[in-house]
Amino acid sequence: MSAVEKMIRVDHAGEYGAARIYAGQLAVLGKGKHAATLEHMKAQEQRHLDTFSALITSRRVRPTALLPFWHLAGFALGAATAALGPRAAMACTVAVEEAIDAHYAAQEAELDEDEAPLRATIAEFRAEELEHRDIGLANGAEQMPGYRILREVIKAGCRVAIRLSEEI
Numbered sequence: 001m002s003a004v005e006k007m008i009r010v011d012h013a014g015e016y017g018a019a020r021i022y023a024g025q026l027a028v029l030g031k032g033k034h035a036a037t038l039e040h041m042k043a044q045e046q047r048h049l050d051t052f053s054a055l056i057t058s059r060r061v062r063p064t065a066l067l068p069f070w071h072l073a074g075f076a077l078g079a080a081t082a083a084l085g086p087r088a089a090m091a092c093t094v095a096v097e098e099a100i101d102a103h104y105a106a107q108e109a110e111l112d113e114d115e116a117p118l119r120a121t122i123a124e125f126r127a128e129e130l131e132h133r134d135i136g137l138a139n140g141a142e143q144m145p146g147y148r149i150l151r152e153v154i155k156a157g158c159r160v161a162i163r164l165s166e167e168i
């Protein structure tokens with residue numbers, strides 16, 4: 001599998017997981033004051049996912065075998081943090097989106113001119129992930145008790161998820 005194919009596989013997995021995280025948050029906070037904000041972010045993740053799903057098909061990349069696990073783990077992470085309260089949900093968003101930002105930035109740096117369209121797609125999505133991070137920060141993420149440790153734990157988990165989805 002080429003480096004670019006690995007990128008498509010892992011990005012597809014990540015966007016899949018991201019959509020599930022926001023679904024989990026909405027399952028808990030769907031009637032709260034952040035519902036519209038969460039719906040907005042989930043809709044953007046769905047568009048990211050649809051784009052990578054199309055690339056998986058057009059480039060004949062096998063998706064990660066871990067999708068069923070990310071289906072459960074993403075939702076569980078979103079729901080569990082939301083159950084701790086809106087600020088914890090936002091702290092989760094900050095952590096995840098920071099990890100994805102770093103991941104996408106590395107891919108942008110690695111892609112050459114012959115993959116300019118993919119690079120542009122990743123750059124566009126990365127800008128939206130940073131918007132999500134900023135939404136989390138604007139909605140009290142840092143005021144959550146235990147913010148720093150939760151953020152580091154979730155970021156570490158994201159990095160593991162990225163490595164696994166590239167390889168498996």
Ligand SMILES: [Fe+2]
Nearest residue numbers: 015018045048
């Ligand atoms: Fe995304």
Ligand SMILES: [Fe+2]
Nearest residue numbers: 018097129132
């Ligand atoms: Fe995002």
